Amino acid sequence: MPVLNDTADTAVRQRALTALEQARARTHALTSCLDDSELMAQHSALMSPLVWDLAHIGNQEDIWLLREAGGQPALRPELDPVYDAFRTPRADRPGLPMLSPDRARRFVAEVRERALDVLAVAPLTGHPLFHGGFVFGMVAQHEQQHDETMLATHQLRRGPAVLKAPPPPSAVGGDLPREVLVRAGPFTMGTDPETDPWALDNERPAHTVDLPAFWLDTTPVTNAAYQEFIADGGYTKSRWWHPDGWAYIRKTQLSAPLFWRREGNIWLRRRFGSLEPVPPAAPVMHVSWYEADAYARWAGRRLPTEAEWEKAARHDPDTGHSARHPWGDTDPGPEHANLGQCHLEPAAAGAYPAGTAPCGARQLLGDVWEWTASDFTGYPGFTAFPYREYSEVFFGGEAATYKVLRGGSFGTDPVACRSTFRNWDFPIRRQIFAGFRTARDA
Structure with a gap:
């Protein structure tokens, strides 16, 4: 966990940290309850495989918190076309070279570790992207939106109850x-x-x-x-x-x-x-x-x-x-x-x-x-x-x-x-x- 700055913006950083951590805990809960074959499967043509959502969450965080907010080079730029939601329709995503569940988990964990370092030092004034911690709130909301999408995938999934x-x-x-x-x-x-x-x-x-x-x-x-x-x-x-x-x-x-x-x-x-x-x-x-x-x-x-x-x-x-x-x-x-x-x-x-x-x-x-x-x-x-x-x-x-x-x-x-x-x-x-x-x- 990063050391938060002891300044007037500590409350904003703490709010962002809490939102990011709560979203990640829910993401893990929705993906840890199924085996790899279930995570890789497409349970409905309306939805992505759950493992695609998992890695997509990490890719968006890489783009916005590491590159845009942190000014860092892309962690895994070769993943951008794979996890671009506009590039490939959901029905076709099983054919993409997706990360395996273990690799997806390692990827999102590495992105998050670096993102929390960014959160500890990023300015919260000036550019509109940072005003009030907007970019961190945007990423937390994006992850929670995909968590709800994954919950809908759980509902479409056939099989015994796991939630x-x-x-x-x-x-x-x-x-x-x-x-x-x-x-x-x-x-x-x-x-x-x-x-x-x-x-x-x-x-x-x-x-x-x-x-x-x-x-x-x-x-x-x-x-x-x-x-x-x-x-x-x-x-x-x-x-x-x-x-x-x-x-x-x-x-x-x-x-x-x-x-x-x-x-x-x-x-x-x-x-x-x-x-x-x-x-x-x-x-x-x-x-x-x-x-x-x-x-x-x-x-x-x-x-x-x-x-x-x-x-x-x-x-x-x-x-x-x-x-x-x-x-x-x-x-x-x-x-x-x-x-x-x-x-x-x-x-x-x-x-x-x-x-x-x-x-x-x-x-x-x-x-x-x-x-x-x-x-x-x-x-x-x-x-x-x-x-x-x-x-x-x-x-x-x-x-x-x-x-x-x-x-x-x-x-x-x-x-x-x-x-x-x-x-x-x-x-x-x-x-x-x-x-x-x-x-x-x-």
């Missing part, structure tokens, strides 16, 4: 109202480096958005509610579906969320190697944007825009303050939200009363990513930083087909989850830990 975690908490507070009112008016959407130095480029800049009043589901849509949609023939009636979504489910013959199957009158789901009844009170998960949109139409409602979602999640109409999280600006604790892979499933709808937003909505962070109605694009005044490939290449043109998800899931680490954080994916994606809630005009 364990206690069950999430139950609902609290009795019967909640189905929906809450989000009042009309302006709010601050997005953020800036001065407010949140570790926010990523697509969360910037902060800007004012004025919205009419709307109603929003108090909690995410539950498995029980979604089963009503199925029972009513939701997958067989074209009137509920976006035309592209209807064509897709006809082509793929979808009839329920991913990992569900029906035995008699009981819906079962496969979860990390175990088969179990679908819990009725938990948020529905592993549904595509098309499925979420169809359910909302069937229910006589709609998906919220991402601006509506963010206003509900962070704006206090009494003070006018847009907080970092629904409960305020303090960091998430286990009482606030289901984050960080502390549990391996969403909590029941109505859990985490301490995480309630000013509008009264619950579980806006954690449990399941929530699909929104919005396409992924840049905010007014957007500037790519520190590289176009993080966000900008997904804007516009074909990338307009990417839909925005908000709020994080049980598999999202708190370092990569806040009310301004934006995720995006194709509207057909179902392997991610995604659900939704619905809205209507007031």
Whole structure:
């Protein structure tokens, strides 16, 4: 462990060190539980082999913490094309000359040892890359994002369960109202480096958005509610579906969320190697944007825009303050939200009363990513930083087909989850830990 400078920036360095160490501990936990053959295997064409993710994490840290932040020569420059996420599609990555698991572990360990030396002495002022320790936070968030991707790979993997975690908490507070009112008016959407130095480029800049009043589901849509949609023939009636979504489910013959199957009158789901009844009170998960949109139409409602979602999640109409999280600006604790892979499933709808937003909505962070109605694009005044490939290449043109998800899931680490954080994916994606809630005009 490096000796941290005894200066005013010690807190920033300690925050960065903690974030990097927590991410690495999770990476090791997700990869040490499987043998080499499982790590090298491709468990789904949608995902990379787990060992590719492992070494890719080290390669990105080499690029940004050793070369960019540390000004050092590349540790393993020949690995750059192998672990370039844009160069080779996931389905083709098993054919790459990947490092073996043992070599990948040695590589990421050597990179980390040098990266911590950089952290101990790097300036935290001056260039925007170092402001508030941004580059270290970016690398920690990148690793945690890949950890969530690896968790999704574990869910796709066939075989006995290898991951364990206690069950999430139950609902609290009795019967909640189905929906809450989000009042009309302006709010601050997005953020800036001065407010949140570790926010990523697509969360910037902060800007004012004025919205009419709307109603929003108090909690995410539950498995029980979604089963009503199925029972009513939701997958067989074209009137509920976006035309592209209807064509897709006809082509793929979808009839329920991913990992569900029906035995008699009981819906079962496969979860990390175990088969179990679908819990009725938990948020529905592993549904595509098309499925979420169809359910909302069937229910006589709609998906919220991402601006509506963010206003509900962070704006206090009494003070006018847009907080970092629904409960305020303090960091998430286990009482606030289901984050960080502390549990391996969403909590029941109505859990985490301490995480309630000013509008009264619950579980806006954690449990399941929530699909929104919005396409992924840049905010007014957007500037790519520190590289176009993080966000900008997904804007516009074909990338307009990417839909925005908000709020994080049980598999999202708190370092990569806040009310301004934006995720995006194709509207057909179902392997991610995604659900939704619905809205209507007031």
